[in-house]
Amino acid sequence: MVTRQRLSGQTRLERRWGILMALPAILGFVIFTIGPMLASFFFSLTEWTIGASPKFVGADNYERLVGDELFWKSLSVTTYYTLGSVPLILIVGFFLALLLNQRVRGLSFWRTIYYVPTLVPAIANAILWLWIFNPDFGLLNSALRQGGLPTSQWIYSETAVIPSLVIMSTWGFGNAMVIFLAGLQGVPRHLYEAVSIDGGGTWARFRFVTLPMMTPTIFYNLVVGVIGTFQVFNQAYVMTQGGPNNASLFYIFYLYRTAFTESEMGYASALAWVLFMVIMVVTFLLFQNARRWVYYEMAGAR
């Protein structure tokens, strides 16, 4: 009886403290996520320049989107960039994580070297790469010229600007790499021994143990990478201003310009909601597709 009373007292205590301690998170979510989200949807149904009051216009903004060439352009530019950048980052990050998961001398030195580009502030990074891409005096063209190879206009050319920015983005593989490393640490050792006993070599260990055991981590990096690259902004703002000829008009840059330069808050909100829906659909499709290739060792187990 005594224990039971104590238990129920404990439960009550836990419930009270539990809700109290979760409160900052719940409030934060309501104030800074759900509230703004609903407000954003409402704004997207209005015509609204900052200073004036919003005028309800129904679905007008969304109709305007359909005929807006720049909207389609920014969507395709961003998709093109995502398709180039994400796979490259995954491949490079995975390969380097495999290397750094070996027993090598000076491991922390190597890990720092490979992670450092990820630490560079976006703005410093943009300035550095502006300089690397400089057609006359930049690192890339200088190297190509010395090797007798054809040079490029890089970010100053309509066709080369996105591939250039993809190259630049690959430099930031560090986050994906660290998460791959964490995943590799979790691959059960005994599985490798089993393959070795069966006479399998390095390739067999990779193909039948590492790769399948890593699919959840690959999937995580894929989803995070896609969501992240869909929201690129700094490169367009600092390096190209969306040019040349809108060839690097990234979606968020277009949204930013619409909202804060042209002060069309209603239309920009519609842009935000369309991006939201695009990301939701893409994420949903990725999860659907994941069932076919992501391997969970103990489905349902925590």
Add this chain to the structure above:
Amino acid sequence: MSAQTATTPRGGRVAPTAGLGNPRNAQRKRAGRILLYAALVVGAIPTVVPFVWLIRSALMTDNQIFIAPPEWIPSPFAWTNFPEALTAQPFLAYFINTMVIEVVVVLGTVLTCSIAAFSFARLRWRGRNLVFGILLTSVMLPYAVTLIPTFVMWRELGALNTIAPLTVPAWFAGAGGGVFNVFLLRQFFLTIPFELDEAAYIDGASPWKVFWTIVLPLSRPALIVVTIFTFIGVWNDFLGPLLYLNDESKYTLALGLASFQSVYTAQWGYLMAASAAVIAPIIALFFFLQRYFIEGVTLTGIKN
């Protein structure tokens, strides 16, 4: 929890007894080692060269920067680029502004995220998992969706051109990227034996006391990871200060550097020196803390 767990490779090696005394295997193994190191060195070239390029440009006069074919060693070393670039704009003030935001944001994030994570990991209350699940969905939400209303909200509150929009959300664990930290800390808290809590409760401790005196001190690696992530996030944030800070005296380093860039477009030596000065502290920080960082990420088991 030692460094051992983080750095011991689990794969890619033959069991120690295999192939002993077989010269062909030993030879093969050595070839593999050489290949491994070769790959590490070759892979490092593209990550290192841009830095070397940055530093050498930071130490060159503009005349020398524009020599073709380019030279790698500055002659003479233009050390004055650094003091000149850093005083051409009030970078010291930008640095102080940035550090003020850093302190407020890091404190708020670590404190409120670990409190929330403790609740979700170790206290039983009805609806706990549902609430946590709903919070987690916001990780997928593009920041653009909340950008405009949040801006309007701060504007209505008259908080434009103050650090409030950049710091206050950090004190609400569920705001923006905070949820990711809650998730990370919760994963870590789940690995601490629950018997410790039970024992403390029998002694009459409150959940707060269990959190503060048992769980938190045992969670150093995870707290360090959250601190580093948050610190780097603030240091690198550009869009936030761009939207909310108009007054040049309130600029952060990232914003200051961007405005510097638009003024000094042609003076690459200055630009490179200023960039290097903004990059250096963050790299130094990472270098000293990277052991905890990798270890912490590993232990918090991000993959789940």
